Amino acid sequence: MKFLALAFRNVFRNSRRTALTLLVITFGATALILAGGFFLYNYEGLRETSIRNGLGHLQIYTRDHLDKSEEHPLQYGINHYRELQEWLEGRPHVMATTAQVDFVGLISNGEKSEAFLGNGVEPDRETLLGFSLNLKEGEPLSEESSDAGQVILGTLLAKSLNAKVGDVLTVMSTTTDGALNAIDVKVVGMYSTGIKEYDARSIRMPLQSAQHLLESDRVSKVIVKLDATRNTEMVRDELAAAKLGPYGAGLEMKTWQALATFYNQVVSLYNSIFVFVGAIIVILVVLSSSNTMMMSVYERVREIGTLMALGTRRRQVLTIFVLEGFLIGVLGATIGLAVSYGLIGVINHAGLMMPPPPSFNKGFPLLVKFVPELFAAVFFMMVALLTVAALVPAARGSRLEIVDALGHV
Amino acid sequence: MIQTHAGPIIQLRDIERRYRLGKTAVLALRGVTVDFWSGEFTAIAGPSGSGKTTLLNIIGCIDKPNGGRLALRGKDVTDQPTHRLASLRNQYFGFIFQTFNLIPVLTAYENIEYPLVINGTPKAERRRRVEELLVRVGLAEHRRHRPNELSGGQRQRVAIARALVNRPVAVLADEPTANLDSRTGGEILDLMSELNESQQVTFLFSTHDASIISRARRVLLMADGILQEDERASFTHAAPVIVPVAVGA
Numbered sequence: 337m338k339f340l341a342l343a344f345r346n347v348f349r350n351s352r353r354t355a356l357t358l359l360v361i362t363f364g365a366t367a368l369i370l371a372g373g374f375f376l377y378n379y380e381g382l383r384e385t386s387i388r389n390g391l392g393h394l395q396i397y398t399r400d401h402l403d404k405s406e407e408h409p410l411q412y413g414i415n416h417y418r419e420l421q422e423w424l425e426g427r428p429h430v431m432a433t434t435a436q437v438d439f440v441g442l443i444s445n446g447e448k449s450e451a452f453l454g455n456g457v458e459p460d461r462e463t464l465l466g467f468s469l470n471l472k473e474g475e476p477l478s479e480e481s482s483d484a485g486q487v488i489l490g491t492l493l494a495k496s497l498n499a500k501v502g503d504v505l506t507v508m509s510t511t512t513d514g515a516l517n518a519i520d521v522k523v524v525g526m527y528s529t530g531i532k533e534y535d536a537r538s539i540r541m542p543l544q545s546a547q548h549l550l551e552s553d554r555v556s557k558v559i560v561k562l563d564a565t566r567n568t569e570m571v572r573d574e575l576a577a578a579k580l581g582p583y584g585a586g587l588e589m590k591t592w593q594a595l596a597t598f599y600n601q602v603v604s605l606y607n608s609i610f611v612f613v614g615a616i617i618v619i620l621v622v623l624s625s626s627n628t629m630m631m632s633v634y635e636r637v638r639e640i641g642t643l644m645a646l647g648t649r650r651r652q653v654l655t656i657f658v659l660e661g662f663l664i665g666v667l668g669a670t671i672g673l674a675v676s677y678g679l680i681g682v683i684n685h686a687g688l689m690m691p692p693p694p695s696f697n698k699g700f701p702l703l704v705k706f707v708p709e710l711f712a713a714v715f716f717m718m719v720a721l722l723t724v725a726a727l728v729p730a731a732r733g734s735r736l737e738i739v740d741a742l743g744h745v
Numbered sequence: 746m747i748q749t750h751a752g753p754i755i756q757l758r759d760i761e762r763r764y765r766l767g768k769t770a771v772l773a774l775r776g777v778t779v780d781f782w783s784g785e786f787t788a789i790a791g792p793s794g795s796g797k798t799t800l801l802n803i804i805g806c807i808d809k810p811n812g813g814r815l816a817l818r819g820k821d822v823t824d825q826p827t828h829r830l831a832s833l834r835n836q837y838f839g840f841i842f843q844t845f846n847l848i849p850v851l852t853a854y855e856n857i858e859y860p861l862v863i864n865g866t867p868k869a870e871r872r873r874r875v876e877e878l879l880v881r882v883g884l885a886e887h888r889r890h891r892p893n894e895l896s897g898g899q900r901q902r903v904a905i906a907r908a909l910v911n912r913p914v915a916v917l918a919d920e921p922t923a924n925l926d927s928r929t930g931g932e933i934l935d936l937m938s939e940l941n942e943s944q945q946v947t948f949l950f951s952t953h954d955a956s957i958i959s960r961a962r963r964v965l966l967m968a969d970g971i972l973q974e975d976e977r978a979s980f981t982h983a984a985p986v987i988v989p990v991a992v993g994a
Contacts, residue, residue, distance in 0.1 A: 345850035642846040647835025
């Protein structure tokens, strides 16, 4: 305690130098917290958007669908999907389910044809799941009430086909038996996913229409929406333990994380950036504070000699300087945390927008997530860094010969 | 607690100290043999470079000799490890430096208290001793002042109080008045002399100032690292014996 008090006073004896060191620590802590908070916000936003835009929390396929390559659409599809959905919806934490058919084919306006990636969906159930589609024109799909099939198109595909709401297009695909089939569908709307490549190729139609086109009563997958993303692993394990119920033979599950390729790429990229930025900040803080401590030792050589002449042991001298580093770390990290907290508030209320990422056609809001664990981690890291950075200068100070130190000018 | 000892409090035998200045070896002390007794008021005199400060440093366990033996209260401490020497300095000596060497971030009170803090003296006892010394050196009103708020003479008074606070065997003062004007220097010397006479505090101080030397009751004259003369006013003692006993064992 006596050395802590001495170290505390020494911290403030050269206020300008201490202020400079505190500035560096504050900058470092703030940069780490803001970058970390921004990345975490994006992880969370991207995760929930991916889940809400169609991934769901869990997807169920047949094992063959995952392991083998289909020669014909729905060759390895799920047969008793209605029974499976009913069973799933009776399980804890399961909010809703929906079935989908994935297929490919050509869509034509009579003059021009384009290849497409199609989804046969259950519009009402998707609404229950909270799946959202950014509809740019027209109406969303509805459960079919007439013989005429419906379709909604990606905006860029619609543009390519010069299709408008109300137009009738022809969708062609291969049936489960390998024959070519075609149905006429009415364009009821156009949507954008934000991903250009997908908007130029995707179409969605009601499940029954897709099954009618493919001449099959199977589906490609069943998507499960849970009450909360954090329950994903737990529910997956419970469903796996129950072998997906009486109709679960030959079926397998995948979590959203295993399917969210883009999310995983973004997380990986951002983590790499964070590590790189973090490393630079750590080096900056360590070099700066170590240099400050070294200057502090050199300026106090005679004082160190006096302390030792009065009976202070070498390890006690070391303790004094290490405590100074520790205290500067605590002070700087505290200021850094306070500044970060204030800046998070300012940034989140400023309504700033980030430019669109590559392949996207719209930007996203610049928001920073307040994460108490991140604040704590940065605080302890800064304190540890400053303490460690003080070790070398402190060791040098404590190894001085008393006679030399007392004679230092 | 330091035990009482009937013989000399400090004994030096054939002390040698060599320094290396670049490629040149400098012999700062050449076989110095001398004893000091409790209650002495001794000046170590001589020109610059004669070895005065080196001798004080060896006595105060601040520096280690290359040859010879040093005993404190009859116990050989020449080969004590570094941490033990730190304890010895704290227990046996008070130091007064030419440049005062107070700790800038501590008040006058705290500077005086420091040697007691590091040896674990209880707080109440520390307060009692420091308050007593503050009054004794005439700085009771300046207890909360930091060194930069004190004059040179006041700083040296704080240093004297700090040197006395652990009730040392001897106070070692290296040119204690060199950085003071003659009047303040005289006052400091008066204080030291008065403490020596009234409380039997042992003072060993280096100086090359003739007016200060004249106040000493024993004068050691150093030249080229050799003890040339040892003039005593009134000390006569039996021949000292160095007993090689590990201190603090």
